[in-house]
Amino acid sequence: MTDTSDSSTRRPLTLRDVSEASGVSEMTVSRVLRNRGDVSDATRAKVQEAARTLGYVPNKIAGALASNRVNLVAVIIPSMSNMVFPEVMGGISSVLEETDLQPVVGITDYLPEKEEKVLYEMLSWRPSGIIIAGLEHTDAARAMLRNAGIPVVEIMDTDGNPTDCAVGISHRRAGREMGEAILEAGYRRIGFMGTKMALDHRARKRYEGFVEALAKGGIELAEWEFYEGGSALAKGRELTASMLEKVPDLDFMYYSNDLIGAGGLLYCKEQGMDIPNGFGMAGFNGVELLRGLPVKLATIDSCRREIGRAAAEMIVARMDADLPGETITLAPVLEPGDTMRAG
Amino acid sequence: MTDTSDSSTRRPLTLRDVSEASGVSEMTVSRVLRNRGDVSDATRAKVQEAARTLGYVPNKIAGALASNRVNLVAVIIPSMSNMVFPEVMGGISSVLEETDLQPVVGITDYLPEKEEKVLYEMLSWRPSGIIIAGLEHTDAARAMLRNAGIPVVEIMDTDGNPTDCAVGISHRRAGREMGEAILEAGYRRIGFMGTKMALDHRARKRYEGFVEALAKGGIELAEWEFYEGGSALAKGRELTASMLEKVPDLDFMYYSNDLIGAGGLLYCKEQGMDIPNGFGMAGFNGVELLRGLPVKLATIDSCRREIGRAAAEMIVARMDADLPGETITLAPVLEPGDTMRAG
DNA sequence: GCCACCCTTGGGAGCGCTAACGTAGCATTG
DNA sequence: CAATGCTACGTTAGCGCTCCCAAGGGTGGC
Numbered sequence: 001m002t003d004t005s006d007s008s009t010r011r012p013l014t015l016r017d018v019s020e021a022s023g024v025s026e027m028t029v030s031r032v033l034r035n036r037g038d039v040s041d042a043t044r045a046k047v048q049e050a051a052r053t054l055g056y057v058p059n060k061i062a063g064a065l066a067s068n069r070v071n072l073v074a075v076i077i078p079s080m081s082n083m084v085f086p087e088v089m090g091g092i093s094s095v096l097e098e099t100d101l102q103p104v105v106g107i108t109d110y111l112p113e114k115e116e117k118v119l120y121e122m123l124s125w126r127p128s129g130i131i132i133a134g135l136e137h138t139d140a141a142r143a144m145l146r147n148a149g150i151p152v153v154e155i156m157d158t159d160g161n162p163t164d165c166a167v168g169i170s171h172r173r174a175g176r177e178m179g180e181a182i183l184e185a186g187y188r189r190i191g192f193m194g195t196k197m198a199l200d201h202r203a204r205k206r207y208e209g210f211v212e213a214l215a216k217g218g219i220e221l222a223e224w225e226f227y228e229g230g231s232a233l234a235k236g237r238e239l240t241a242s243m244l245e246k247v248p249d250l251d252f253m254y255y256s257n258d259l260i261g262a263g264g265l266l267y268c269k270e271q272g273m274d275i276p277n278g279f280g281m282a283g284f285n286g287v288e289l290l291r292g293l294p295v296k297l298a299t300i301d302s303c304r305r306e307i308g309r310a311a312a313e314m315i316v317a318r319m320d321a322d323l324p325g326e327t328i329t330l331a332p333v334l335e336p337g338d339t340m341r342a343g
Numbered sequence: 344m345t346d347t348s349d350s351s352t353r354r355p356l357t358l359r360d361v362s363e364a365s366g367v368s369e370m371t372v373s374r375v376l377r378n379r380g381d382v383s384d385a386t387r388a389k390v391q392e393a394a395r396t397l398g399y400v401p402n403k404i405a406g407a408l409a410s411n412r413v414n415l416v417a418v419i420i421p422s423m424s425n426m427v428f429p430e431v432m433g434g435i436s437s438v439l440e441e442t443d444l445q446p447v448v449g450i451t452d453y454l455p456e457k458e459e460k461v462l463y464e465m466l467s468w469r470p471s472g473i474i475i476a477g478l479e480h481t482d483a484a485r486a487m488l489r490n491a492g493i494p495v496v497e498i499m500d501t502d503g504n505p506t507d508c509a510v511g512i513s514h515r516r517a518g519r520e521m522g523e524a525i526l527e528a529g530y531r532r533i534g535f536m537g538t539k540m541a542l543d544h545r546a547r548k549r550y551e552g553f554v555e556a557l558a559k560g561g562i563e564l565a566e567w568e569f570y571e572g573g574s575a576l577a578k579g580r581e582l583t584a585s586m587l588e589k590v591p592d593l594d595f596m597y598y599s600n601d602l603i604g605a606g607g608l609l610y611c612k613e614q615g616m617d618i619p620n621g622f623g624m625a626g627f628n629g630v631e632l633l634r635g636l637p638v639k640l641a642t643i644d645s646c647r648r649e650i651g652r653a654a655a656e657m658i659v660a661r662m663d664a665d666l667p668g669e670t671i672t673l674a675p676v677l678e679p680g681d682t683m684r685a686g
Numbered sequence: 687g688c689c690a691c692c693c694t695t696g697g698g699a700g701c702g703c704t705a706a707c708g709t710a711g712c713a714t715t716g
Numbered sequence: 717c718a719a720t721g722c723t724a725c726g727t728t729a730g731c732g733c734t735c736c737c738a739a740g741g742g743t744g745g746c
Contacts, residue, residue, distance in 0.1 A: 025697080026734095027733095027734080055490050057463060057487070058733085065405050089423060124400050125404065143398060231631040236635065288574040292574050401702095404701090406702080410705075
């Protein structure tokens with residue numbers, strides 16, 4: 001028995017194979033497979049049947065080259081392992097799924113040079129649009145974004161000058177609002193804990209806004225600590241313990257993200273601390289994980305899914321029309337939860 | 344002033360533009376930009392200079408079509424929002440970064456039809472290899488994988504028949520080992536809690552292995568519950584509370600993943616339960632998050648990063664050589680943590 | 687019964703790049 | 717100094733598909 005369907009010996013299928021198998025021209029096959037142009041129902045059925053039995057899969061590489069249309073949207077983000085970017089991706093996907101666009105992700109690990117490299121790689125696929133995290137890029141990356149000739153949406157942050165479009169929140173303001181709320185609630189001996197953030201501009205801006213708000217109220221941070229790597233939950237626990245030992249009279253702790261905040265919160269509850277009256281705590285992001293904790297940590301939502309959706313919608317809108325740049329600043333409200341006393 | 348670098352009016356740059364700007368043929372430019380073939384240092388420098396000042400970015404679409412080589416590896420996974428697949432991706436990336444291959448991710452949401460669709464889309468880019476989660480696929484998807492003519496690695500699970508290569512653990516065995524360990528430790532009134540898993544075959548296999556081990560010891564599950572959606576941590580908390588109310592004499596709870604397990608654990612600690620003596624608990628995955636909990640939950644590591652690395656290495660090895668299929672079964676050991684009494 | 691018209695189908699060119707081969711130019715050798 | 721070898725670069729011919737345009741064939745109106 002000769003198995004003509006053996007793939008190991010067979011050269012890859014092309015439109016021509018389907019065309020020969022169904023007795024029509026390549027052009028007609030192409031039209032059927034793309035649902036484009038007028039094709040009679042009879043021919044359509046014949047072609048589809050042939051394509052299916054052959055197991056033909058169209059070659060998008062060739063199609064993209066010929067049509068000069070690549071239905072990809074490059075999404076460039078720093079990381080996929082914390083809880084923030086998967087949710088952004090979810091928002092993007094939910095919008096793009098309704099279109100014929102497809103997201104392709106590149107990871108930068110918060111490294112500017114890697115971002116530049118990833119962007120270059122992405123552009124070499126000639127995507128239809130770019131969604132990129134943050135407003136800070138190398139000069140070369142900025143130039144590439146400007147010259148790409150496709151819609152660019154910078155996401156997460158709006159404290160700065162977008163290249164084209166932007167959607168995000170003001171992290172400086174988020175930090176400031178939290179600082180103000182803490183002072184208003186009467187806390188005075190305040191500690192801060194966050195990641196080493198030379199390259200995480202959004203964390204830095206929150207920190208700066210926070211410190212600024214405290215200063216306006218005549219308060220300085222009583223203590224601060226920056227950590228690196230490791231499980232955020234465990235770090236929050238350990239560092240909270242050591243900081244409280246070092247500065248026992250702290251009455252509030254602001255964490256730069258919910259996960260270390262949750263670690264700290266678990267520790268403080270175990271220690272039987274009086275939360276929120278004797279001691280207050282707050283994080284940032286509004287991650288869903290918080291809903292599983294014994295008490296709800298104060299936080300500010302970073303609107304991740306909403307940002308993803310809006311960014312994707314901006315790209316989609318710019319596929320058909322030639323719209324100008326646009327910036328959307330979302331304004332989440334502080335959720336005091338159970339770890340901050342009322343002002 | 345006329346700005347010739349204005350991108351809005353300029354047609355996209357091609358090799359020809361760089362070739363004209365540097366006074367050599369397109370072929371030579373191509374060689375320089377790919378670091379291939381013999382080019383004199385002088386010419387190389389001249390071309391690189393021209394490419395850089397023009398801001399030329401190669402068109403990989405055209406390159407891929409001409410060379411019949413697309414350096415993409417399709418990675419098809421059910422989800423990105425739980426903690427398991429980001430780590431797998433990390434393992435894959437760490438290996439591929441040393442090569443000129445690049446991962447492209449497709450998400451299936453655990454839906455077989457969507458998996459089929461995503462696979463079709465991916466194949467239409469003619470990737471160099473496929474990494475796909477699980478051994479269960481629709482017939483059409485199986486056929487595509489067989490006929491793709493490229494290396495295929497099915498990951499996470501080895502309980503079944505791989506199409507080509509596979510790397511993972513036996514989830515049935517993981518469930519069985521946990522069941523055996525629990526019985527050996529003397530627990531008898533055992534509850535189970537997991538996601539509704541009609542489509543999560545690995546969760547189902549763990550469950551089956553678990554129930555089978557109990558049966559061998561003459562024990563039946565005292566109670567079980569399947570949840571859907573929502574924050575796993577919160578669900579673990581709520582469902583543990585309601586199950587303990589319903590069946591107060593339970594002495595062990597097996598959770599199908601660490602996150603609901605952590606939720607349950609937090610609840611039980613708050614209730615002041617006697618863990619592990621009066622009540623034992625265990626999860627699955629070995630997520631890093633566990634290290635931040637007050638006590639360490641018993642679990643079995645799912646070797647996520649290791650699986651990602653091994654899968655990528657299998658693809659890489661098959662780029663140069665024409666190797667046969669291969670299955671790697673990792674065998675993680677049970678980590679009893681602090682929530683299971685010693686056998 | 688003939689022509690205009692539309693619906694369907696096919697032919698040719700070319701997207702931007704690279705594999706394969708060809709060739710000019712120079713150095714080396716006996 | 718002719719024959720040889722090597723390096724550096726150019727030429728040709730597609731890759732598989734889609735765009736543009738034209739042609740065939742059936743239909744309806746007069």
